[in-house]
Amino acid sequence: MSDLMQFFTQHAPIFSILIPAFTSFMLVLLGNPGSGSLAHDQRQPWRRGVSLASVILGFATALYYLSLANTGQVIVYNLSEWAAPFGIVLVLDQLSAFMLVLTYSLALPIIWFASKEWDERGRYFHAMCHFLLMGLCGAFLTGDLFNLFVFFEILLMASYVLLLHGQGKARFQLGIHYVTINLLASALFLIGLGMIYGSVGSLNMADVARLIPLLENDQHRLAVAGGLLLFVVFGIKAAMLPVGFWLPKTYAVASTPVAALFTIMTKVGIYAILRVNGTVFDDSLSKTILQSILLPIGLITSVYGVIGAIGSERLRRFVGFMILSSIGTILVAISLFSTEAWAAGLYYLVHSTLIAAAFYILCGWITSQRGMLKDHFKVGPRMKQHNAVAVAYFIIALMMAGLPPFSGFLGKIFILQATANSPYQLIIILTVLLVSLLSIIAMTRVGFILFWRATKPEDNPETEAYKAYQLLPSVAPKRNDKAIYLLLAALIGYMALAAPIYQYTLSTAAQIQNNPLYESLLLKKDKAGEIISVQPFTPENLPETKYGGETADPNAHLIPYVISENTLKGGHISEYKQRQILNQNAELAHPDDTQLKPMEAQ
Template sequence: MSDFIQFWAQHTPIFSILIPAFTAFILLLLGNPGSDALAHDWRQPWRRGISYFSSVLGLITAISYLIFASTGQISVYALGEWVAPFGIVLVLDQLSAFMLVLTYGLAVPIMWYASKEWDERGRYFHVMFHFLLMGLCGAFLTGDLFNLFVFFEILLMASYVLLLHGQGKARFQLGIHYVTINLLASALFLIGLGLIYGSVGSLNMADVARLMPLLEPDQHRLAVAGGLLLFVVFGVKAAMLPVGFWLPKTYAVATTPVAAIFTIMTKVGIYAILRVNGTVFDDAISREILQNLLLPIGLITSVYGVIGAMGAERLRRFVGFMVLSSIGTILIAISLFNTDAWAAGLYYLIHSTLIGAAFYILCGWITSQRGAFKDHFKIAPQMKQHKTVAMTYFIIALMMAGLPPFSGFLGKIFILQATASSPYQLVIILTILAVSLLSIIAMTRVGFILFWRASRPEDNPESADFTAYQALPAVAPKRNDSVLYILLAGLMAYMVFAAPIYQYVYNTATQIQNNALYEHALLKKDEHGDTISVQAFDPENLPETKYGGETADPNAHLIPYVISEKTLQGEHLTEFKKRQIEQQNLQEKTPEDAQLKPMGAP
């Protein structure tokens, strides 16, 4: 048992990525017939069982990570045994553990819900679902900017297929728009990474944060430009204005479980803004530019979202606009750049994700009971479960509008309290209060149309309307109401345990603002205590390789600090290189020796 615990601790951060990755590959090996044959395929119970077991295992893993991270420790996993910044590392801290628990906490009930008929409407649903989880977990755990791009592409490719799940003309049309927008964002991502790497010489987040203040003015401007390009890319993912108009229509055409899981997708963009633009590009110029951009963007996004909701003609688009408005509220909190505000934003982030998913699940319930009227805001016959559905809608409306005593209210109160030192306090407070008031009005309008003004069902047996009404289901779709109640119960618990949760997110905000802590955890130092890292880009600098031949290398003495002991003692280094290491270690070293030098330099 001790060996297993030691193995688990040694490889901790990577398990959250490997679990969905191996699950997806196993499900691929099972094969997948056409959607018409899935209901009768003998392998379908196996797909569901493997998929659900993997999701639960992922949740247990994420919770164990949260327990570990709550102590304040940072776990670093070096892929290929090459430490940062020379290799890609995974970093488990309080923020990444927090986001992993949110991801799997949402994925488990949605997977259980989708495994009842929804997964039969298209091929490879479970495979793509786990590739999506793999991309999400990787994005939250990586400590490298290029690796962040890789995991973004993994989750995006999975989302392309999931968006088209169930087929249909509308899904295909908006799917093309969604793919096009994200491909453009990916191109900008690569350009931004090129600017950063060309000026800084590194893509490790902790290393870039360390080197930014040391750059020459021209190089610094290029790096800042690269950071701003990344901000635009993350803004597309987060659906902030003016690059977020795609969200309401796109999410509206997705199937119910897909729309529900997609509520976590926008949070990846917000996470990236906080992690990269908020902490990596933390120099004075970058912070000033980001503050000047982020606050007006957050205010406009929040107001636009609720105004769009008031004018929506379909329930699913209404929910999309409300999700958009909540994104603006989180961006407002991030723009304040203080610990209290970031803690409040993280608290509100979980609330907005869960309530958005619950609302999309409710859309599926309402659509099933309105027949041909679906989710359009038109007067329709009273739903057969109108009392239960109306009460559920009322609770969700209170939560989403941010009324007491629910978690949405607490999140907004935390954000308002954090504005105490902001020169824009009055504007922020008035905007958040106005958005809350308009949200109540919008929710009232929707409830009035769907429930209060609903007509009496046709009672003439000879009428076609009577026959159509009787054909409608008298109960919620399978597992629809159960999953909805689970999500609402989770939100209730989130409100009850607000104090310890807020303390955790406050500690999280404190941790991610401490760049020196990440530098100490990720980057190695030589015998003089100087950080072993790259310098600003110099074309004469050549990287050290495992098989360096017999070229004189002035950096040989740094090798033991950047590769593992096993690698150092193995066959990866030539005898010539080992002798160089020994000879240089016998000589007196100066602080200048910690810097990388051109090959052949004295």
């Protein structure tokens, strides 16, 4: 058992990616008939069982990772045993572990809820959910900018299919818009990466953070421009203004479990802004530009979201606008660039994700009991579960509006406390209070229409209204109410544990701001103690890594520093290359000679 745990710990970060990856491939191999046949397909219980077992295993793994990260250690996993910046690395730190737990805390109740009937409305629902989880986990764990792009594309491709789950004209139309916007964002992402790589010569996050301040003026400005282009891309993913208008309508047409699961998608954009623009681009020019634009963007997004919610005519769009408002609040916290503000933003991020998911599931409950009115803000007869739905809405409204004593209130208090040393303290406090007041007004308006003004159901059996009302379900869709209760229970627990959770987020914020820590853990050093990397970027200024190469390589002596000892002793390194390594190490007379030299110099 101890050997198994040692193996699991040794390969820790990769399992969070492999579990959903293998699950999704397994579910694809199980096959999937048309949506009309799924209810009678003998393989459907197997799909649900495999999917739920995988999510439970992923959740347990995320909790284990959180316990490892809580000790303060950062676990670096070198894929193919090649060290950064030459190889691809996964990094498990407090922030990535925190986001993994959030991802599975959301996925577990939603996939359990969707396993009753919802997954029968379209093909490969469970497979796409696990491809989405694979992309999310990879994005949170990667230490490389290009692989951040790769995992973004994996989760986006899964989201394209999930958005169309259940079919329908509206889903197809807005699905086209969603795909187009994200394809544009992906193109900008690649352009930004090209600008960074062309000027820095590396895409490893720790290496880029180290090299950017050392660049010449022109190269530095090009790298910063690339970083700001990535900020635009992440802003599209996070749905901040002015590139976030797509969210309310797009999420409104998604099926109930998909809309609830998509609440984590915007948080990937926020995570990327925090991880990349907040810590990798840590130079003074990047910070000055980002601080000057992020605060007004956050304030405007927050106000616009709540005003849009007040003007909404459908409940699902209302929830989408409230998500926009919460995104603005988190961006305000990030814009302060302090440990306390980032800790507060992370605490509020979890609250906003879970409460939005609960609200979307409540939309499904309300829609099922209002017949032709669906989620439109029109006065109609009382729902058959009027009291239960009203109580659930009331609790969700209190939490989302940020009223005490719930986690939304605590998150906003933490953010306001973090403004103590900010020159913009007054405008931030006034905006947060204004948004909270408008949120209460918006929630009151919705509750007034759906519940307070609800009319008495028709009691004349001869009328069409009476017959239509009797056809409506008298209970919530299967597992719908229970999924809401699970998410609300999680939020109440989150509120009760606010003190230790905030201390964890405070430690997380301090850790991710410590770039020298990541530099020392991820990047290898030569005998002279110098980091083995390339700056400024020259294509020839690299060690030759062709295993069977018979060409003279002036950098052969550096190969032992960038690959593992087992690989070095294996059969892949040719005898010619081994002799080069030994001869060059014997000939080196000065420590400075260990630095990289161009291949053409010999």
